[in-house]
Amino acid sequence: MAVIAVLAVLLAGGMAVIFQQFVAGRSDQLLTSGGAIGAPFELVDHNGEPITEQAMEGRPVAVFFGFAHCPEVCPTTLYEMAGWLNALGEEGEEIGAFFVTVDPERDTPEIMRAYVTNFTDRITGITGDPEKVAALTKSWFVYSRKVPLDDGGYTMDHTASIYLVGRDGNFKGTIAYGENGETAVAKLRRLVKG
Template sequence: MMRFILVGILVVMAAGVGWLTFDWYRKTNSSEAYGAPFTLVDQKGAEISEAAFRGHPSAVFFGFTHCPEVCPTTLVEMDSWLKKLGDEGRDVRAYFVSIDPERDTPETMNTYVGNVSDRITGITGDPEKVAAMAKAFGIYARKVPLDGGDYTMDHTASVLLLNREGGFFGTIAYGEDPDTALAKLKRLIAEG
């Protein structure tokens, strides 16, 4: 009798694990849009919304212009990936979303992003709306006070890859091998 109970418990547990795995896969490979609706401004001051992430594959990075290393490095890498993809990557859109909109005005973003690439669009806006967008996209961002009244930002350092429907497709980690990053972008172009 105890053996049947134990087998029954194992079957229920296996079914539960199977369902959780399926649910995770469905959510992460869904064609549904990732994040939540937003309305912010681009680096030129024009309104931009989640619709910008539809109709083409997208690479989205959240950072800030006063970032000492991670953000400028990632933007240069994104530009390099797009150049290496050449014609194959012509439909890929890249975005740099500021998590520090208090300092990152559209003008600041235009100068910062414009110095790196004409293929990357800067996004900023109302601090509360930016925070809501970052949270909806699963981005960690926190203001860290520095001596003298200044501050820096801790934040997620991965590039989000979104498919043509704006759904989550994967990530490129900070410092990831360039060949691996390119392979992920090629897969996004082919499958996303």
């Protein structure tokens, strides 16, 4: 049994490395092509109000895809993102920050509102029809997959990077999960100036 457990850990680790290489390669491809990212969408924000891609147009944006039942990556990322936006102060007021669920089956507007507002009022939660959310995540080249749990529930595997997009709608890079805070703030500062 121990051998099987070790093999499972190695396989999971190997898949994580392969996935990170995929994301890095995709990021490089988008950057070198001046790549537009995303697509038109009609969903709802964490207040239950309609939201479309127009909320992200004409200003720099930071977009993170995750879910409210996430045990570590999502709360850590939202906490850090809130801190980086605070660190920028007035300089970062123009940045639109968004948290798009990859679990719209559970993440209702009410749940998203309670979750996101625990971190800051600067981040807008986005949820809605599962098929429309899936189309949006695909247009951002975001990986997400439902993973069944032994207790009958599930969790979600998903891309853990924050996507940065300029005023022109083009992809400008990412902030990786666990990235140094000073580096992250510097990237957001360049995003504003760019």
